[in-house]
Structures are given as structure tokens and as C-alpha cells.
Amino acid sequence: GAVVSQHPSRVICKSGTSVKIECRSLDFQATTMFWYRQFPKKSLMLMATSNEGSKATYEQGVEKDKFLINHASLTLSTLTVTSAHPEDSSFYICSARDPRWAYEQYFGPGTRLTVT
């Protein structure tokens, strides 16, 4: 199956700093990528849909100025958590849809963010 990577896998940052998370599709081009947030032992919450070459579509309740998404190429989307606070600590997972398969999404390994 298709492979999606995420970097970093873990990051610890101080309150007030910004953190960038990268999501890459390694063996296919993804015009659409998705960013999810997962709290411990909870389901995945869709944060935003990242579209290559255009603005991301954010879900209701997700602050677009807080969670900046850039999808500059067909294989890379980035999520920047700006002015991070402890409540932003979470597991962030990206996924990408392989256009060769209409619906299947491939998930990255996730990034564990801890804000102190």
C-alpha cells in the first residue's frame, strides 16, 4: 500500500512557541491531505482538509490562525501549531488520499506534541 510519513514523531516545546509538523506522501501524489487530532483513547477528529495549491478547509471549531496548514506540493503538507499552549498537547495524524484508489486514505504514523 501507499506510504505516508510524518515528521517529527515526537516534539516537546515550550508554551508560546510554534511547532511545524510535516506530512509527506512517499510513493504517490496527493492532491488532498487531511489533518486529524486524537486525544488519548479517543477517536480521530478531523481538523482540516489540505488542498494542494489552495487554502485549507477547516472544520467547525478549529482556529485557522492557530493551526496553519500549507500544502505547497503534491507530496507535502505542513501543519504549524502557532503559539502553542498545553491544551494543544495531543496526537496529530495526517492522512492522504491516493487518487489511484478513489476512497482509501493512508495515515501517517502521527506526531505526539507535548507543550510544557
Added chain:
Amino acid sequence: GQQVMQIPQYQHVQEGEDFTTYCNSSTTLSNIQWYKQRPGGHPVFLIQLVKSGEVKKQKRLTFQFGEAKKNSSLHITATQTTDVGTYFCAGDSLTGANNLFFGTGTRLTVIP
């Protein structure tokens, strides 16, 4: 907004017993997908159902999509310890947005 609920939230079974998780959407879905997430891991795609009333099988796993395309189930026959994990259903809405709304998940524990 769209909601996808799953029951049960947790299930403990003895190895060899069967297991079923049910998924219900508040809205009609264009398709439904199932994912498995092992402890500490990320979701891995299992299957997609598109047609009303569709049933698909993967070895010991049987997936069903309801006639109204608002509910689905995953049944595992004769569970094994390798089945441990959280099973999520994820619905793709009819809005054409091509994004998934994940169910609340069912955490399966298999006791050897």
C-alpha cells in the same frame, strides 16, 4: 453536524469468541470505511463499503453496510490475540467534500 457513533465502546472477549461492533451515522453516507488502530499505532485501512446492503468478507472479518447507508457492522469470527486494537468506522458524507468522519471506536481486548 455529522455524527458517527459506535457501540460498544469497549469489548473484552475470550480468545476464540466472536466480536461485533456497530456503527451508526446521523446522516446518509456515500460510503463507509473501516480502520484498525493497534495500541500506539496509527489507523490502518481495512475495507470500504459503497453499495446499500453490501457485505464483504476478509478471512474472519465480515463487514456489512446497511440498506439505508446509515449504519454498518464489523464482525470477527473466532477472535485471536492479533485482533487486539481499536476498530473505527469512518463515513464519507454525501456532500462531496471527500473527508471522513470517524466513529467513536470500539476497543477490543482478547484474553488468551
